[in-house]
Amino acid sequence: MKIAIYPGSFDPITKGHLDILKTAAEIFDKVIIAVAKNPDKTGFLPVDIRVKLIKDSVKDLENVEVDSFEGLTINYARERNATVLIRGLRAVSDFEYEMQLSQANSALADEVKTVFLTTKPKYNFISSSTIKEIFLNNGDISKFVPEPVNEYLQNSYKC
Numbered sequence: 681m682k683i684a685i686y687p688g689s690f691d692p693i694t695k696g697h698l699d700i701l702k703t704a705a706e707i708f709d710k711v712i713i714a715v716a717k718n719p720d721k722t723g724f725l726p727v728d729i730r731v732k733l734i735k736d737s738v739k740d741l742e743n744v745e746v747d748s749f750e751g752l753t754i755n756y757a758r759e760r761n762a763t764v765l766i767r768g769l770r771a772v773s774d775f776e777y778e779m780q781l782s783q784a785n786s787a788l789a790d791e792v793k794t795v796f797l798t799t800k801p802k803y804n805f806i807s808s809s810t811i812k813e814i815f816l817n818n819g820d821i822s823k824f825v826p827e828p829v830n831e832y833l834q835n836s837y838k839c
């Protein structure tokens with residue numbers, strides 16, 4: 681059984697993330713999408729809300745589990761018996777950082793391989809930070825995020 685971890689901040693999850701996740705779920709037996717807790721950063725949404733919004737957005741994906749973790753991704757991968765890390769690539773600008781990260785991870789845990797995936801072009805430009813910017817300036821984010829995220833932000837997150 682090939683288990684893959686899709687780690688990230690998912691603050692909040694977007695249709696870009698979801699597209700990557702769906703592709704990963706077609707390739708691997710099981711995919712664990714895991715919110716990385718960063719003790720130095722509070723972020724936009726609390727981690728438990730991010731996890732809940734992901735759960736509500738992936739209900740139809742049977743081989744996907746939602747979780748959160750703290751510490752090194754490779755330690756979490758080992759704990760969960762995962763041998764693959766999924767990362768998404770949007771543009772050349774992502775490449776350098778993602779390349780370094782994957783090389784650092786493989787130096788620490790050679791058995792855990794990073795697989796890079798890309799989205800459909802229509803989701804390529806979407807990032808959590810763009811979504812936050814649009815939302816906080818009263819723009820319409822419904823095209824860019826799964827419905828549970830749009831609903832949550834419209835109803836509960838007013839600043």
Ligand code: ADP
Pocket residue numbers: 687688689690691694695696697700766767768769770774797798799803804805806807808
């Ligand atoms: P992180 O803080 O770990 O970068 P993110 O939630 O921003 O977490 O992103 C998680 C992963 O998803 C990263 O590999 C990122 O490049 C990828 N990703 C995010 N948005 C997109 C997108 N629109 N298309 C492709 N990959 C994406």
